[in-house]
Amino acid sequence: MKKIDKNSIDPEVFKLYDAYAHNKMERREFIEKLSTYAVGGLTVASLMSFIMPNYSDNIVIKADDPALETETITYQSPDGGGAIKAQLSRPKNAKGKLPGIVVVHENRGLNPHIADVGRRAAKEGFITISPDALTPLGGYPGNDDDGRALQSKRDKNEMLNDFIAAFNYLKNNDECSGNVGVVGFCFGGWVSNMMAVKVSELKAAVPFYGGQPPLEEVPNIQAPLLLHFGELDERVNAGWPDYEKALKENDKDYEAHIYPNANHGFHNDTTPRYDDEAAKLAWGRTIEFFKKHLS
Incomplete structure (x- = not known):
């Protein structure tokens, strides 16, 4: 070929x-x-x-990385969806309680890339939870096409509540300091924005190319925001000017970056939309942001 x-x-x-x-x-x-x-x-x-994504050749931190303790846990969905499965990952032999991060997947369930991102964040000194919102439908099915089809069958607000429940699980975990932030990508970016609206105890939110919350709910945001956008992402970026205006009018703590010539999904290193320079810069900013606000 x-x-x-x-x-x-x-x-x-x-x-x-x-x-x-x-x-x-x-x-x-x-x-x-x-x-x-x-x-x-x-x-x-x-x-x-x-x-199409190539997961097998692009995993950075493997699930059995010896420097991490990584396992699958379950917690209860608040909307009657039963037990939600999630990856829980943290540094092995960590001293003291760790700040936490909820890692929110795209619109296709917890695929290998987002699970990898959860482990990457754990490598930086955090305890991370990466839920699979497709659990009530059998979980991520092994490919993104079927994953998207499954996720479209779930109500997005019920999924939002599942991620808020993950926040509560992590906040109350014996190994967590109670200071918890959220990072999400695409659909997960929208969830990150919405968790900033809905969760008053959230300490930091980092939406990657995520849809905006209803502007009338912006006054409810308490967490500082770090927002990442690809310059070429016309669909998501169309809502940013009004969102930024609302953030300014309500005197919210936010920082936004638009990465030149980057597409939607520029952080996902399993697809050709990946932009190495933008992704590394955005991830570095993300870790620095969490270390500042979750310490």
Whole structure:
């Protein structure tokens, strides 16, 4: 199969994938439109293989990393969804109680990448919980296409409540200091914004390219915010000016960064939308932010 250079791909391909990944078009329509860009020796199959996540070759911190204690735990859904499964990860042999971070997945369940992100945060000295909102439907099914289909069957506010319950689980964990923040990506970015609205005890929120909360609820935000956006992410960025205006009008503590030439999903290093420079800068800022506000 011909090796594809990311820089040779028409930007419209990434927009198509974004629409498909967010359930704006069916798979058949996505493939039909993608075929327009299968030129110059490229095939639809090679484009599909290129643009889809590659988890197996891009795990940074493995689940059995000897420096961490990582396990699967369960806690109760507050909306009658039963037990929610989550990855709990923390440094091995840590001295004293640790600050906590809730790690919120995208719109496809707890896939290998987000579980990896939870472990990356644990490596930085935090106890992290990474829930799988698809647990009531059997959990992440092993691929993102089916994961998106499953997640679309759940009510997003019920899932929000499941992540708030994860906050409470972590806050009350014997190994946690009680100072807990949240970081989320895409759908998880919206959850992070909404947890800042809903959870008065939240100490910090870091939405990566996440949808905004209702502007009338901005006055309820108590946690400091660190917001990350990709410059090319027109869909999410459209709501930012009004959100920023509301944050300013209500004198909220926030910091926002728009990363040049970066797409939606720029932090996800398993897809070609990944932007190495932007991702590393954003993650470094995120860890520094949590160390400041959760200590």
